[in-house]
Every structure is written in C-alpha cells, then in structure tokens.
Amino acid sequence: MDAITGNLDLWRQGIGYTLLLFACGGVIALVLGTIVGAMRVSPVPIARAVGALYVNLVRNTPLTLVFFFFVFGYSALALPTLPNTILGIFAIGVYTATYVAETLRAGINTVPVGQAEAARAIGLPFGQVMTQVVLPQAFRSVVPPMMSVLIALLKNTTVAAGFSIAVLPRLQQTISNSHTRPGSSMEILMWVALFFVAAVMLLTLAQRALEKKWRIAR
Template identity: 85%
Template structure:
C-alpha cells in the first residue's frame, strides 16, 4: 500500500487527468460522431462522401499517429498555443468519433424506414427527422456497443501518457525516476490496472442502468 499512500498527490493528479481526458474526449466523440453518423446516411451525396472519407481516413490511422499529429504537428502550424492535455483530448475525441459514427449508423439502420418516410411526408426536414424520430430510437438500440466504444476510449487514454499528459500510466515513470517516492514500477502498474478495472465496471453498471430504463420507456 506504500505505492498508494506514499504518492497520494500523484494518484490524485493521475486520476483527475485520466477522467478529464475521458470525459471531454467522450463529449467531443459523441457530438462529432453523431454529426458524422448522420452525414453517413444523409440523402446529400456530398455529405455522405465527406462522412465516409472522415471515417475511412481517421479510423484506419493508428491512435498514436493521431496523437503525434495533434501534439507535435499542431505546434508547427503557428496556431494559438494549447496545452498537451487539450491537444490529447482533441486527438482522442476526433479518433473515437469515427467509432461512435459507425455504431450510431448501425443503430439508424435498425429504425424502420417507414417512420422516416412518415416524418418526411408531414413536412419535416432531414434535420428534424433525424433528431426527433430516428436518432432517439437509434441511441436506444446501440447502448451496449456504444458503451463498448467508450470503454475503449477509457483504455485509450493510456496512450496520452507517452505525450507528457499526466494520466495514470505516467505515474510509473514519475515514481521510477524519483528517489523520494515509494513503490516499485510493478506495484504502480498493478494499482493502475485495478483502477481501470473499477472504472470499466462503473461504465458497465451505467450501461445496464440505461438499458433497463430505456427498455421500460419502450
């Protein structure tokens, strides 16, 4: 337990930054992924082409390279300075949005076509058909796979440790390089694994809660 109680300040910082990257990266992924998913089923050919190109390009690029582009490539563009944490959030959000988009597109395809046609028949534009008729049903049908995407997002926050972002895996190198800190690298990594398991179990509980609630709503 010395690895925990001897480094409480580092553990607090690591958990905080991990949750920050996960939470704000998840918001970006959900918003952007919903937009891209709608574009993928849009009746406008240009919108479909842009959505397809985005998903194909970003999803097939390794996450580490996406981080490299945001963390190192951004500074070369002479744009306003952003911290590595913000750039890491953008990187993981943009990357995960492709999986959100494809998961949501699968959910959209489960909604009966007749419902969208009925909505268009009463004069609703495409935007209102999606937001008021299709997307609410699509989200309900993809709760398990969507939660799997966010569990993967949580685990992908570990990549941020390689880019000087103070997430949990960064603790191992910080403690190893310090002569005043307690705990071996293996002990730290084991505790990091325990924390991630606990966070994944929390997300699994949230998934079951949403499934039960929306099952009743139907």
C-alpha cells in the first residue's frame, strides 16, 4: 500500500486525467458521432459520401496513429500550441465518434420507416424529423452497444500514456521506477487494473438504469 499512500497526489492526477479524457472525449464522440450518423442516412448523396469517407478512413486507422497525428502532426502545422492533453482529447473523441456513428446508424434503421414518412408528410424538414422523431427512438434502442463503445473509450485512454499524457498507466511507470522492491510494479499495475474494472462496473450499472427507464418510457 506504500506505493499508493505515499503517492496520493500522483494517483489523484492519474485518475483525474483519465476521467478527463473519458468525459471530454466522450462528449466529442457523442456529438460528432450523432452528426455523422445522421449524415450516413441523409437523403443528400454528398452528406452520405462524406459520412462514409470519415467513418471508413478514421475507423480503419489504428488509434495510436490517430494520437500520433494529433500530438505530433498538429505541431508541424505551425498552429497555436495546445497541451498534449487537449490534443489527446480530440484524438480519442474523433476516433470514437466513428463507432458512435455506426452504432447510432444501426439504431436509426430500427425505427419504422412509416414514422419518418409521416413526419415528412406533415411538412417537417429532415433536421426536425431526425431530432424529434427518429433520434430519440434510435438512442433508446442502442443503449447496450453505445455503452460498450463508451467502455472501449475508457479503456482506450491508456493509449494516451505513450504520448506524455499523465493518465494512470503513465503514472504507474513513474511510481514503479521509484520502488525497487521486487513485485512492486505488478502490485501497482493491479491497482490500475482495479480502477478500470470498477469504472466499467459503474458504466454497466448506468446502462441497466437507462435501459430500465427508457423501456418503461416506451
């Protein structure tokens, strides 16, 4: 326990940065993914093509390369300097948005076509049809797979450790180097793993609560 009680500031920092990447990256992923998912089913061919290009290009690129582009490629563009943490948030958000878009597109396809046609028949434009009729039902039907995407997002925050972002795995290396006792590194790694297990369990409980609530709302 000395590795924890003697480094509480480092652990608080690691947990804080991990949750920051998860929360902010998740917001970006949900907003951008919703927009791209709507583009994927848009009646406008150009919108569908742009959405498909974005999803296929980014989703088929390893997350490490996406981080590399944002963290190192951004500085090569002579743009205003941003902290690696901010760049990491954008990287993980843009990457996860592709999975959100495809999950939401599957949910949109479960909404009966007649409902969208009825909404258009009373004069609602595409934007209102999506936001007022289709998307509310689509989100309810994709709660389990969407939560799986968010769980994957949480675990993907570990990739940020390789880009000088102070998430838990990064601090695990720092703390391990300061403890020479045999086995201390594995003990710290187990505590890091325990944090992610607990966080995933909380997300699972949130998923069950949302499923129960929205099942009744139907």
